[in-house]
Amino acid sequence: MEKKEKNFSLKQSQTLQDKNDKNTDLSSNISILFEKHFAISNVQQDTQMYVLPEVGSMFTEPPWWLNKLQKIKRDLNEVKGRLNNFNLSKWQQHTNRMNEAGEIIPMVRENIQAELVTQAWCKFYEIASNFSLVPLNEIYQEVDGKNFKSVHLCEAPGAFVTALNHWLKTNASDVQWNWLATTLNPYCEGNSYDSMVADDRFIRHTLKHWCFGADNTGDIMNLKNLDTLMKKSESLDGKGRILLVTADGSIDCMNMPGEQETAVAQLHFCETVACLHLLQKGGNFLLKLFTLFEHQSVCLMYLLSCAFQQVSVTKPASSKGGNSEMYVVCMNFKGKDYIAPYLCTLKYYYDNVPPVNAMFNLRDIPDGFLRRIEQCCKFFKFHQCKIIEDNIRTFHKRDNFYKHLSTSFVKRMISIKYLEDYRLKKIDPVDKIVGREIIEKNNNQFMNKKLYIDSYNERCKSQDLEPQERLLQVWNNTKEIEWPSEKFYVWNLQALPEALEIQTGKLFNKICSSRFCDSKIVQILDKIDDVMQDMHITVCFPPAEITTEFISQIDPSYEILSFQFVQNYDSHRIIAEIYDRLKKLESEKTLVLIGYSLLTQLNIGLLYLLGNSFNKIIVEIHDNEGYRLKLENYRRNEKVLKYLDEILIASHNACKQNMAVWSIIPITILYEYTKFPMMMLLNHLMIKLYTRHVINIMLDKKL
Known part of the structure; x- marks a missing residue:
């Protein structure tokens, strides 16, 4: 009996020692971090x-x-190179779960309630x-x-x-x-x-x-x-x-x-x-x-x-x-x-x-x-290298590993250490710059969403694909874009601002980003542009034949102003054409805008102003060209005309300095525009139809 008790005691002691060793190793690893x-x-x-x-x-x-x-450098790149075949999206999910410090951010948010x-x-x-x-x-x-x-x-x-x-x-x-x-x-x-x-x-x-x-x-x-x-x-x-x-x-x-x-x-x-x-x-x-x-x-x-x-x-x-x-x-x-x-x-x-x-x-x-x-x-x-190698080793075992990790208190220990070591505590809401609630209620659709989902090697291979194959890859990204639920919308007018806030900046002729479109969808335009540049071609959208047919059939009392939704963006030309047409427009006339982009602050701002010179704006959805904007029953508005004079002068001055007019109404006001969600939907529609149109021309097939 004594021998058994002695053996049991030794086992207990060894188990306790093993636990202490593990705790020491764990504590040491956390300290190293x-x-x-x-x-x-x-x-x-x-x-x-x-x-x-x-x-x-x-x-x-x-x-x-x-x-x-x-x-x-070569040794590091050799280890990093082992990641080249990993699907980026899956790899990021894996590394996020493996990240021992991954609970720091949520714990700071929950316990400290700091802003941003x-x-x-x-x-x-x-x-x-x-x-x-x-x-x-x-x-x-x-x-x-x-x-x-x-x-x-x-x-x-x-x-x-x-x-x-x-x-x-x-x-x-x-x-x-x-x-x-x-x-x-x-x-x-x-x-x-x-x-x-x-x-x-x-x-x-x-x-x-x-x-x-x-x-x-x-x-x-x-x-x-x-x-x-x-x-x-x-x-x-x-x-x-x-x-x-x-x-x-x-x-x-x-x-x-x-x-x-x-x-x-x-x-x-x-x-x-x-x-x-x-x-x-x-x-x-x-x-x-x-x-x-x-x-x-x-x-x-x-x-x-x-x-x-x-x-x-x-x-x-x-x-x-x-x-x-x-x-x-x-x-x-x-x-x-x-x-x-x-x-x-x-x-x-x-x-x-x-x-x-x-x-x-x-x-x-x-x-x-x-x-x-x-x-x-x-x-x-x-x-x-140690982190990368650990992540590679556990990638294919992630189901079992995550189950273990979820019951582990390592992440919690690290986040608690972070809060304690750096003496984090809440501050009075009046001491914050903007306020957590205000920041968090703003939409976050622009938080750098990228289209990278494949592995590095797959992305390299895609660059070697024929242009038509690259376009079909782009089309796969557009298939899920939703169509507007209706074919016809009426927009109510917005009150004119007390004064314009005209902003100028560097001249650009290619729209690379937009506050009025999901960032991932804008990037589709960029990919199409890359293909067309490689092939040295341009494509009109809306298609010229559709626009010509519409003009030939339209009510003669309508005035038509036609644009290209894509191709070279020219703020000076847009301002001049809107100004010239409105100055000459007769009362009760209807102005129809075809291919008018809603991607830029300037274009949205001009439409914001124009709405106050017409009874209403009607948005018509058409399957082959996207939307038309019908501004019905022109009524002369001196304040709008005065604003357009200011914008035209600013445009001339900017042009002399090789600059462009970027906006005329503050973005903070445009964000509150009641039609903001609808304009995003229309831009998504136009990009989807434009993508389809380019592919139909390039591949001579109907999608």
Whole structure:
């Protein structure tokens, strides 16, 4: 009996020890998740201070590379290359479930109820808490009180701003703060969804804080836009200096995953140069990078290590572990006096033209610095590869694994640790910038929906398909688009605005995005355009023969104004034709608009005005051409004619500057237009019919 009890006791002890070991391993793994930091330079600790070379030596040496870094790159790309056959949609679902930090965002939303809580929000809050990102020591030394300003580059949808506000309210409530942000303008219909974050739920309520530059596109890689941003930052309301700049920019690299770093190199260069022009002495800079294998990134890191007292690289726990994203935290800027001799040279290579040569000669960069970069690359490559390999290993076992994972408390432990370590707590609703409820009630159909669902290899193969096959693939994406339930709609009139708000911007002739169409459906137009460009053909829509037949049969008392729904978009011509026709139109006449696009703010705004010069607008649905807009019984409205005069003058002035009229009524008003949902439905219909028409012509078959 004693022997049995002794054996049982030993088994109990071993089981307890196993549990303790597992708990220790688990605790260790969780700690590692929150400790992905790597110090590149620290003036207080380093025996050697990094110094910039002479200005004249910059951009003089051809591109160079380091074999050790290229070896790490090849090893990483070999692991990433194993993903090329995975269906993107299924892979993303799998990695989302596997993400140990995946519960952080929902837990912050549920428990803290902050505004615009996204992955970017959680990453920023984590970095701000791990590092002294907000330079309180500098702020508290301000002679005119505890004030500072921040500037945020490539900021859409605005989560860094809302996270910073939350951090300040819970960690430095006595600080007075003002901010300015820039990003690719989500209201520029010439900006593509592939290039921008179209989510404007926060932007639309804070437009006075956003600067979209001289051409209104928000392109930070345009030097004139940087100049405009600098001027606006100087006139930013409030006291204090610009002591924080953030840059969260990226470029869609889905079709070149192995060369992400090179693809974004010029953007990161521009973000850094912009920061060096904006930031003031003692301030901090947060920059998103990816990998550090190429000369562009190595030189950029050396520039930052010379310009700031301390530079670290971090991968937040709330950032998905399988991607290459990491953040460079640059502390305590040495000031304009230090960097001033280099700014002219840096600006010279700024404006959208990547320099041919490397920024610095390799011999001008200390060996000790290069070793730190190599160690940093190895550190983050190890962690990224481990996550990818774990995800691949569990992909085909996901049903059993998810069942186990759902009962696991790992995700909950990580999210609780996040809340506790960073001392997250609610703030008073009056301290929020816009308000969680206001942001969440806005529609979110523009939150960067992409058409990528296939694997990388399948997408590559599709580019090699014959044009007709590519068009049939596009048609498959349009089949589910709904048709309007009725053939006939009457639109009531909207009250005229008290005044116009005419916005001009960069000239564009191709509509790449629209606030009045689902983003995935607009991208169908882009794919069709690519095919037709490859084949050097154009297609009229509505078809010319249908328009001609309609004109020959129509009531002679009707006036016809015919457009092309697609092809080159010309705001000046649209304004001139609407203006000219309305000036000459006789009372009681009906004006019929054929092929009039409802994709742009300008066109919607013009229709908004025109409605007040007619008794009613009738929308007729036709199977082969989409919709016609019948504006019945013209009645002269002097206010509308006065507005059209203003618009025409603005159009002439914009044309002289090679600009375009973008809008005449604020987007915030158009969002409230009662016909907003109907206009979206009509645009979807037109794109579906246009796609069918192109395929019928190209394949000589009826769909």
